[in-house]
Amino acid sequence: MKILVTGGAGYVGSQLVKRLAEAGYGTVVYDNLSEGHRQAVDKNAVFIKGDLKDKVSLDFVFKKHKIAGIMHLAAYVSVAESVANPEKYYANNVECGANLLEAMKRNNVNFIVFSSSSIVYGAKATRPSSESDKTEPGNPYGETKLAFEKMLREADKAGIKSISLRYFNAAGADPSGCIGEDHRPETHLIPNVLKAAMGKSKEISIYGNDYQTKDGTAVRDYAHVMDLSDAHILALDALLNGHKTDIYNLGSEKGYSVLEVIRAAEEVTGRRIPTKIMEKRPGDVPFIISNSAKARKSLKWKPKYTDIKTIISTAWNWHKTHPDGFSE
Secondary structure, eight states: OEEEEETTTSHHHHHHHHHHHHTTOEEEEEEOSSSSOGGGSOTTSEEEEOOTTOHHHHHHHHHHHTEEEEEEOOOOOOHHHHHHOHHHHIIIIIIHHHHHHHHHHHTTOOEEEEEEEGGGGOTTOOSOBOTTSOOOOOSHHHHHHHHHHHHHHHHHTTTOEEEEEEESOEEOOOTTSSSOOOOSSOOOHHHHHHHHHTTSSSOEEEEOSOSSSSSSSOEEOOEEHHHHHHHHHHHHHHHHTTOOSEEEEEOOSOOEEHHHHHHHHHHHHTSOOOEEEEOOOTTOOSEEOBOOHHHHHHSOOOOSOOSHHHHHHHHHHHHHHOTTOOOO
16 A cells, blocks of 8 residues: 655655655655755655646556555645745645645545644634634635645545644654755744754844733744654544544644744754844734644544754754755
8 A cells, every 4th residue: 555645855744754664654755846855755765756736647646556545745835925925825735735636536545634734723813722713824825724624625525535634833853863854945943043053044033022922922832743744644544444534733732932942942052042033924923832632632642742952952963964954
């Protein structure tokens, strides 16, 4: 049985492919490498450079490799970019997702795990978000994630069973140090903080310090990339064993402000990290923390990396051994 991982050369996708191989699954990675890295893909996986816009290529992959299920992680993920270029996000995150579902129907594949986002809860959250909470994304990136979730609910009526996993800020790296986070440009806080610690950048920009939070900076819930990968596999196993279409939050259930992350990184690295206060970015939200009780109960998900210093330590190990990221 082979699992198709779209976006499998990306940050979370490459970690997931490694974990799937360790769990005994055969994997086929389908990625156009616009955001991912060929070097990040596990050597045991079949790699195909392809785009979800290409329906002919998709059908060829399904038929040749006898795909049994999908892990769908291919997406653009920058809030700021989505505000500036919403059409790019709808074309990639929604239309290409529809192409994938059509290919699944044509090839009688009925199981998909979708990489969604906590951003669907929007800017009004003041407490840990639960799956039953109202969804008001407030930016095109979040709207595209929510749109595909809705598409999956409709696809359920056509026999496609899905589990959508709403991440709360993927972070960290494989403890082995072989794969980690390498976006170009990098927009995520922890890798940018660590680059500043390495002297790769002059300072770390803090976007807004007057939010209604404990220290005025935005608060986030960081979920380790290995824990996210394990949740995907648990979700897939559940679907293969008759689980209904559903949605789950994935987070540590702990909130850390931007300043707290920077201070934790200084402790981990032993280096001072200069900061500069900047204007808030369009589309950013002040507070995102997860209530992940549903995933812990129903999927038996047990995250192992929930302390921010531990998460940062794994990321620091990656950045020290790969100061310039992947070579390809």
